[in-house]
Amino acid sequence: MKELNRIHLNGLRALEAVGRLGTLARAAGELGVSAGAVSQQIIKTEAQLGRPVFVRKGRGLTVTDFGERFLARLTAGFRTLDEAVASAQRHADTVLTISVAPVFASKWLVPRLDRYSRANPGMRLRLDATVDLVDPDVSDIDVAIRVGPGEWPNVKLDKLLDQEVFPVCAPELAARIAEPADLLGLPVVFDSNSVLKWDSWLGLFGLSEKDMQGGSSFTDAALALDAAIAGQGVMLAWQTLAYYPLKTGALVMPFRERARTGNSYWLVTSSTRREEPKVARFKNWLRAELAETERDFELLAQNAAVPRL
Amino acid sequence: MKELNRIHLNGLRALEAVGRLGTLARAAGELGVSAGAVSQQIIKTEAQLGRPVFVRKGRGLTVTDFGERFLARLTAGFRTLDEAVASAQRHADTVLTISVAPVFASKWLVPRLDRYSRANPGMRLRLDATVDLVDPDVSDIDVAIRVGPGEWPNVKLDKLLDQEVFPVCAPELAARIAEPADLLGLPVVFDSNSVLKWDSWLGLFGLSEKDMQGGSSFTDAALALDAAIAGQGVMLAWQTLAYYPLKTGALVMPFRERARTGNSYWLVTSSTRREEPKVARFKNWLRAELAETERDFELLAQNAAVPRL
DNA sequence: TCCTTCATGCAGTTTTTCTATATGATTGGC
DNA sequence: GCCAATCATATAGAAAAACTGCATGAAGGA
Missing domain, CATH: 1.10.10.10 (Winged helix-like DNA-binding domain superfamily/Winged helix DNA-binding domain)
Structure with a gap:
């Protein structure tokens, strides 16, 4: 040169x-x-x-x-x-490149992408489904969505939603549930990869995971969800995972109570780059969608098969 | 863009x-x-x-x-x-690109290129052997060497050498020549492409081409030269064409007289471009080589088999 | 012939780029 | 753990470059 x-x-x-x-x-x-x-x-x-x-x-x-x-x-x-x-x-x-966890992508985000496309004509989304948090300064992504306590350094964080867990099961199984203690007598579908513990929910009622029956265990939340839909047991789910099965009735939510996990959904962007318009637009859209999800959960809770204690 | x-x-x-x-x-x-x-x-x-x-x-x-x-x-x-x-x-x-007529290139220039290379190490020559004069402004060539009256427009012209013609023949044939009039009784090798006329030389001695015998005719000066070397007749040659055969004795020059043709060798360059160093160097080298050729012709004339009239 | 189109010359102005220096931050050696 | 070296950036003034607008001359078309 x-x-x-x-x-x-x-x-x-x-x-x-x-x-x-x-x-x-x-x-x-x-x-x-x-x-x-x-x-x-x-x-x-x-x-x-x-x-x-x-x-x-x-x-x-x-x-x-x-x-x-x-x-x-x-x-x-x-x-x-x-x-x-x-x-x-x-x-x-x-082009907006989003890094999301695979489960969040497949169970909640992807089904809504056509709504995004309709709201943002001309925009193209690129989904980067990875488990690890990528550095938004170095990598190609415009925004990342991650679940955690929100303690990542050197990034800009916006809280989207507090993660809450709650039992779900197939409708047939729900007929055998009248109160929380009934769960102890039912088979359980475990997501062995998850750090979420039944105790965080059972504790609300003075119960403990130790007293639960065994059950099937899966290394992937999506597989565990399918097992729960198939009626193989009760599963501890969270909002974005169970949203669609609950909406279609494939699963039901026996109790309206939800337990905080200490984790939240965060929107992660670069702390140094100025926010681009396309990112701001996506952020607003995402907030609106999550708000709708949250409203739907309020409705589900009101119709919960088993009244609160 | x-x-x-x-x-x-x-x-x-x-x-x-x-x-x-x-x-x-x-x-x-x-x-x-x-x-x-x-x-x-x-x-x-x-x-x-x-x-x-x-x-x-x-x-x-x-x-x-x-x-x-x-x-x-x-x-x-x-x-x-x-x-x-x-x-x-x-x-x-x-790289120096030279446009020359094919005959000039093969009979005079090419045999000297190794001398040029030795004098200008690192330089590479590209010979473009074409008959027509190319426009040095538009084309790729750095210099052209052309024969003519020197009336080309829009180019820079440097006269290198006046073209002169004279009879040449094989040594065996020369033995039959004592004076110019002897030429009229000998077979003649014609270059039918050339505009050069025997009359320009014969006229010096009050003779005319009309009185010459017929002979072989060739569409290319190089072929005519070979025929003359083979002893097939007398040929009207010019300096750069006959130089090497005369030097080796393959041809001889029966008379020291040479006739002007009205044409000269011209070095043609662009009239608008500033002269580059490599062009100036080539011009100097070419002049020196032509001067040597001219000196050699003086020596040949002194040794001419037939004394001047 | 006149008019249009084309490239270039020129002077002054605007814009860009560069240097030089200082600063803050990190790395590696001792 | 400290010192020196290395690295990127900030700033302000200086230097260089590019641009505009207009004038000029030359050629082609109507």
């Missing part, structure tokens, strides 16, 4: 534009400057190159043999640069 | 250099400016792009995921530009 030091880049660009468009005036139009400016640029740059690229014959410019080959290469180079910048811009404005 | 208007090219170049070299200081070294200047450039350009390319974490810079892809494309684009400029420069300094 040593040769470019001798040459003014803007001069090369002027050369290229004139070569491609034929006249100074058209090149000036593309470059957004006056024709005189372009004239000065190409003269200076030809001098720096040491050989003429254009022939002046009174009126207009024609390209020398050398210029023909040279300009072709310039065009190729500048086109590459232009495409790089264009894709950066396009990407910047119309 | 519209996106590049929003971005400063030099800023992109700074971005690319920093991405490739890792630190501001190294990039500044390559770009030939101070580190502070590079810092300002990349900050400004990142703002223009609308997204950061580098992450600042106290000391040093690391590249974002986006930057990784973006910088790769920038590097490709700038490399293309750099190579275009580099080849232009290289070409400009070390």
Whole structure:
């Protein structure tokens, strides 16, 4: 990359534009400057190159043999640069990249994406489903949604929703439940990967996980959810996981009580980058959707099969 | 090529250099400016792009995921530009392109090229052997050598040598020649393409081509020359054509008289471009070689088999 | 012939870029 | 644990570059 030091880049660009468009005036139009400016640029740059690229014959410019080959290469180079910048811009404005946990994505976010598309025409979403928190400064993502106590360093955090857990089960099973203690006699579907403990909910009623029956165990919350829907047991679920099965009636929520886990849903963005409009729009949309989810839970609680104690 | 208007090219170049070299200081070294200047450039350009390319974490810079892809494309684009400029420069300094008539090239110039190479190490010659005069402004050639009255418009002309014609023949045939009139009784080798006429030489002695015998005719001077060497007749030759056969004795020059043709050898260059050093050097070398050729002809004339009238 | 289009020359102004220096922050050696 | 080196950034003034607007000259078309 040593040769470019001798040459003014803007001069090369002027050369290229004139070569491609034929006249100074058209090149000036593309470059957004006056024709005189372009004239000065190409003269200076030809001098720096040491050989003429254009022939002046009174009126207009024609390209020398050398210029023909040279300009072709310039065009190729500048086109590459232009495409790089264009894709950066396009990407910047119309593509929103979100990093979310796979379960949250599949059970809650993905089913709502068509609503997002309708509300934000032209925007394209890219979902990056990973478990680990990525650094929003380094990585490609615009926003991340993560569950936790909210103690990540060097990022900007917005709390979206407090995570709460509660039992869910298939309707057939719910018929055998009248009060919390009934849960102890039923099979349980465990999500062995989760750090959430039954005790946080059972404790509300003075019960303990130790007294529960055994049951099936799954390494993935989605599998455990399917097992619960199949009627294989009671499951400890949380809002975004159980939302759709509850809405369709595939699962029911025997009790209206929900227990705080100490975790919340956080929207994670870069602490150094200024918030872009597309991010702000997504944030607002997400808040509205979560608020609706929360309202639906209020309704579900009122219809809970078993009245509160 | 519209996106590049929003971005400063030099800023992109700074971005690319920093991405490739890792630190501001190294990039500044390559770009030939101070580190502070590079810092300002990349900050400004990142703002223009609308997204950061580098992450600042106290000391040093690391590249974002986006930057990784973006910088790769920038590097490709700038490399293309750099190579275009580099080849232009290289070409400009070390390659000399000469347009010459094929006969002149093969009979006089090419045998001397090794002398040129020894005198100008590092220089590479490109011979463009065409009959028509090419426009030195438009075409790729640095210099052209042409024979004619010197009336070409819009070019710079340097006279190299006046063209002169004279009879040549094989030594066996020369034994039958004592005076110019003897030529009328000998077979003649004609170059039917040439505009040169025997009368210009015969006229010096009050003779005329009408009185000559017929003979073989060739559409190419080189073929006619070979026929003359083979002893098939007398030929009207000129300096640069007959030089080597005369020097080796394959042909002889029966008379020392040479007739002007009105044509000269001209060195043709662009009338608008400033003369480059490599062209000036070639011109000097060519003059010296032609001067030597002319001296050799003086010696040949002194040894001419037939004394002047 | 007149009018339009084209490239270039020029002077002054505006914009950009650069240097030089200072600052804060981090790393690595001792 | 401290010191020196390295690194990026900030700032202000200086230097360089690019641009505008207009004038000029040359060529082609109606």
